Each structure stands twice: as C-alpha cells, then as structure tokens.
Amino acid sequence: MSLAHPILKEMLNSGCSDHTNILIAFQTYMELCEVHNFETVEHCFSMDMNMIYLKAVEDKEEEIFLPISIKENITPSWIEKVRQAICQNENGEVQKFNIVIRDCDTTCAIYKMTSGLKPPLSPESSRKKKIEGEKNQLVHTEINKVLPELYQTALKQLNK
Secondary structure, three states, X not given: OOOOOHHHHHHHOOOOOOXXXXXXXXXXXXXXXXXXXXOEEEEEEEOOOOEEEEEEEEOOEEEEEEEEEOOOOOOHHHHHHHHHHOOEOOXXXXXXXXXXXXXXXXXXXXXXXXXXXXXXXXXXXXXXXXXXXXHHHHHHHHHHHHHHHHHHHXXXXXXX
C-alpha cells in the first residue's frame, strides 16, 4: 500500500532534481485543484529551468503557473529566461503566466505576469534620461520666472 499521491509520484519521477520545487509544485497543484477549482491541471517539466510548472484550464482558457519558493531570487533576467523557456506558445508568442510564490507554511501569493514586462534601462540610458529630465525642468523653471514679464509686455503691445 502506498500513501503517496499519484501526481506527486509523477513529479518525483519527472527528472527534476530540485526536491523543494517538486514539493512546492505539488502544493500548488493541490491548491489549483481543490481551492481554485480549475477544470484541468497538468504538470510539466522544463529541463532548461530544472523546474516543474503547471498548466491549468479554467473557462477554456489555459494559464501557466510557475511555483517557486519565497527564498528564490526573482530578477528581470530570470523572468525573461522563464518567458523564453516555458511561456511561448506554438506561434512563438509569449503567453501571460502566473508566478506562485510559496512559503514553507503553505502561504502563497500569485502574481500575474503579462507581455508588458520590459527589461530595465541600462545605466547609461538611465543617466541620459535623468539628464534630459533635469534640462527640461530647468527650461520650465526659467520660462516660469519670465512669464509674468512676458504677459505684461504682451498686454502693453495690445493696448497701444
């Protein structure tokens, strides 16, 4: 007699070497099935990311769920890597996906990621943008200083 859930057994045999990821993926699987009542939930394994992720169908729309530990570092480059490795459909388009951040006490937060996510500006581009903003602010400040005088001059010209 075996006490392990069949899906947990499949996840353990999927090839994922990260047992924390397997446990978190299984907890997320159970929550999607039992709490969120998705019609269909299936697990997949990404060799590139060494990660088990879930595909769930609700109202005929498929969603991707990426379960990760609260201790993981989430960086823009990691998100981009996930998008390229896991979240592309057959047409090469990047699908929206959900990051499920789980704590060891089963607390979880789900963040929906869409294609609007852009990589941050490079330090050089950021500096240029800041300098441009400072120049614009300086121009507006100088214009506001002489604006009352310009109004007075314009009124005098109209009254002549």
